[in-house]
Amino acid sequence: MRTMQAWAALLALVANGGAVASDPLPPEQFGMEPLPARTPHWIYVVDSAFMNEIDSRVRLYDADTHGHLGQIDAGFFPGVTLSPDRNTLAVGTTYFARGGHGERTDVVEFTDTTTLAITGEIVLPPKRAQATPTSFNLGYSSDSHFLYVAYITPAASFGVLDPVSRKVLGEIDTAGCVLVIPWGPDHVSSICDSGRLLTVRLDAHGNEVSRALSDLFFDVDTDPLFVQGIPTDQGCTFLSFLGKVHEVDFSGPEPVIHPPWSLVSSSEAGHWRPGGQQLGAIQRRMGRLYVAMHRGGEGSHKQGGTEIWVFDLGTHRRLARWPVATLKLAPVTAVQVSQDEAPLLFLASDSVASVATLDALTGQLRHLDRNLGQTPWQILNP
Amino acid sequence: MLPIALLGATAAVGAAAQAGPAEDYALHCMGCHGVNAQGVPGKVPPLAHSLVRFMNSVEGRRYVLRVPGAANSMLSDARLAAVLNWVVAQFDAGDLGRATPQFGAQEVAANRHRPMAGVLATRAAVLKEIAAGGPAPAAEY
Amino acid sequence: MQRLDRIFESSARSLAQRTSRRSFIGVLGQILTGSLLIPLLPIDRIQRAEAATGPEGSPAAPGKVPAAAKGKSASKPYTEDQQSCEYWKYCAIDGFLCSCCGGSSHTCPPGTQMSVVSWIGTCHNPADGRDYIVSYNDCCGKASCGNCDCYRNERERPLYRLSRNNDVNWCMANTGSDYHCTVSVILGSAGP
Numbered sequence: 001m002r003t004m005q006a007w008a009a010l011l012a013l014v015a016n017g018g019a020v021a022s023d024p025l026p027p028e029q030f031g032m033e034p035l036p037a038r039t040p041h042w043i044y045v046v047d048s049a050f051m052n053e054i055d056s057r058v059r060l061y062d063a064d065t066h067g068h069l070g071q072i073d074a075g076f077f078p079g080v081t082l083s084p085d086r087n088t089l090a091v092g093t094t095y096f097a098r099g100g101h102g103e104r105t106d107v108v109e110f111t112d113t114t115t116l117a118i119t120g121e122i123v124l125p126p127k128r129a130q131a132t133p134t135s136f137n138l139g140y141s142s143d144s145h146f147l148y149v150a151y152i153t154p155a156a157s158f159g160v161l162d163p164v165s166r167k168v169l170g171e172i173d174t175a176g177c178v179l180v181i182p183w184g185p186d187h188v189s190s191i192c193d194s195g196r197l198l199t200v201r202l203d204a205h206g207n208e209v210s211r212a213l214s215d216l217f218f219d220v221d222t223d224p225l226f227v228q229g230i231p232t233d234q235g236c237t238f239l240s241f242l243g244k245v246h247e248v249d250f251s252g253p254e255p256v257i258h259p260p261w262s263l264v265s266s267s268e269a270g271h272w273r274p275g276g277q278q279l280g281a282i283q284r285r286m287g288r289l290y291v292a293m294h295r296g297g298e299g300s301h302k303q304g305g306t307e308i309w310v311f312d313l314g315t316h317r318r319l320a321r322w323p324v325a326t327l328k329l330a331p332v333t334a335v336q337v338s339q340d341e342a343p344l345l346f347l348a349s350d351s352v353a354s355v356a357t358l359d360a361l362t363g364q365l366r367h368l369d370r371n372l373g374q375t376p377w378q379i380l381n382p
Numbered sequence: 383m384l385p386i387a388l389l390g391a392t393a394a395v396g397a398a399a400q401a402g403p404a405e406d407y408a409l410h411c412m413g414c415h416g417v418n419a420q421g422v423p424g425k426v427p428p429l430a431h432s433l434v435r436f437m438n439s440v441e442g443r444r445y446v447l448r449v450p451g452a453a454n455s456m457l458s459d460a461r462l463a464a465v466l467n468w469v470v471a472q473f474d475a476g477d478l479g480r481a482t483p484q485f486g487a488q489e490v491a492a493n494r495h496r497p498m499a500g501v502l503a504t505r506a507a508v509l510k511e512i513a514a515g516g517p518a519p520a521a522e523y
Numbered sequence: 524m525q526r527l528d529r530i531f532e533s534s535a536r537s538l539a540q541r542t543s544r545r546s547f548i549g550v551l552g553q554i555l556t557g558s559l560l561i562p563l564l565p566i567d568r569i570q571r572a573e574a575a576t577g578p579e580g581s582p583a584a585p586g587k588v589p590a591a592a593k594g595k596s597a598s599k600p601y602t603e604d605q606q607s608c609e610y611w612k613y614c615a616i617d618g619f620l621c622s623c624c625g626g627s628s629h630t631c632p633p634g635t636q637m638s639v640v641s642w643i644g645t646c647h648n649p650a651d652g653r654d655y656i657v658s659y660n661d662c663c664g665k666a667s668c669g670n671c672d673c674y675r676n677e678r679e680r681p682l683y684r685l686s687r688n689n690d691v692n693w694c695m696a697n698t699g700s701d702y703h704c705t706v707s708v709i710l711g712s713a714g715p
Contacts, residue, residue: 051669053702076701077692100666100701130692130700131682153425154414154640154685154696155501156450173500176450178682193454193683198497213497220684221456227681299615299677408656408710413643413686422639425696456684 040340044380046080046133047373063357070116077130079137086382092138092149122166127151133378134228136179148180160206169206183250217257239274261316275303277377278334287313292332304331322363336379348376403468419473430473432519437482445508447493460487601649608673614646615679617689618705623671629708631662638693645713654713664699
């Protein structure tokens, strides 16, 4: 008898899908998923969406949970930067009134990075440099008092904006020098075809006080500088087509440009080169430089890296070469590294749209995500 | 190689390919200033019927050599002089063009590396000076 | 007289007065109907050029021309296919080939406008051994074409050398500055 009851109970259990006198699922809450607290392992991946350029995006990704946290729309040919306090993501972009055509509006849109809500915008004159994303398409002064936006019409200049009152204050003619590298509260440097940096100093209202050209430090004809410089604690580090490293110090009253050192040995020179969009990243605490390197010649400067070379910035010694093919990664077009004590290295490829997360100390692959954009060309790590 | 006579004043010092000023215009100027040196209204100034007037004023000549497109050009001093002279000969071949003193490498070298702060502001000031002495290019373009 | 001189001679004398500023392509189209069109090469010359040149393409490239990260680039023999990234005229083209978008290698698709500014480079034609000056204009006013994405950068240079840069939207100075595709227009042969 007990056995039959037991069998009946078991059958009833099975018929009910295993639930024992189950209650239905409770109704769910409507609402918006809140953004978790920021961690050092968040990245913003700038996807210029080249096949659908009016629909570029910035995707926020948590590399610890492999979680997609959200998206910021970025219009057409965006430039992206974070405010010094990291609480605002500023996107300089273009929108056409009818999607792919119609009246052009250039704008900087501000997004709160704790909610991913747009908090406002500044409409610009239709002069914004519609160029591939770098760290210097737009940028904040160190005290967040000014926001600078690179203009190319094709004449080169930059807009000076007040991000607090959300106004355009004025425009500074840079006589052909391009992009905006802000340093200090009131200095902006631009890169010149003459192989120099132009530095403009502004007053409290954003008007020019003075300007100066640096000494010649790179030869545009024989070894051009990549414009995708890497911000550092002291200033900025630039790489050249043939693998020279030019470290610029902005901590004093004027830029100090250190003598260059080389990523490549004499036998490697001319054959191994940096390449891609965001070619390199610096882990500041450890003093390490990570560069996407490939074998190639003239015309290969945008080719993605087949290896990541790791250097010690103190000794200039190469510490490692990590072939991406053995990690089953496609050539790398963007490199970024987190600044915490357990640093992660982020590698994006635009040929097979993906972002890989590696241990920045060992080069071991942690995760590969294939859904972080169509053409991920820049990675920001707040 | 082209006969030297065809190169004329455009002989470039140390240039591997002896490109003439027409080719230099195409490669270094035409992309923005246009096949007829007409510029783009509101964005790129014209050179036709304009450069010649700048070249007839002291400050105008200095200005023209210091604008970013000239100052930063990949052309040597001699070839920059030649292409500017060519623009005048090509697009302003009348009396004014013929009377306009040509640029030489020395004048180019003396001026092109003096950086200019505000291109538009300098242009406006130079145009005022030109207008005081005769017909001047339009301030707006 | 140099070939390129003749472009400007005919342009300045007969076209400057008639041609409006409206259309770069209008002016160029008239120029190219003159005597400077490069004639089609007989097949035997193409075959000899293929045998002689191999995969190198440009004489300026010191090493092998590498495969690009996206799109295709010239690591293959000479081709006459104007819808192929390897076509010699596309040696520094970054974008979609208008020849795959309703235009041709040198004309814009219907309903798009040629960019009023461009950058101008040189490409080597292995078939006749000459370097040619080409104008890389963008076609503007519609959303991305998306076909035949090419990514070649021979002698291309960064943004501060705008006259050699293909990272910028060359539709920038057009009223409708949305980028659709890119053409490569022969202006004339380069050098002696």
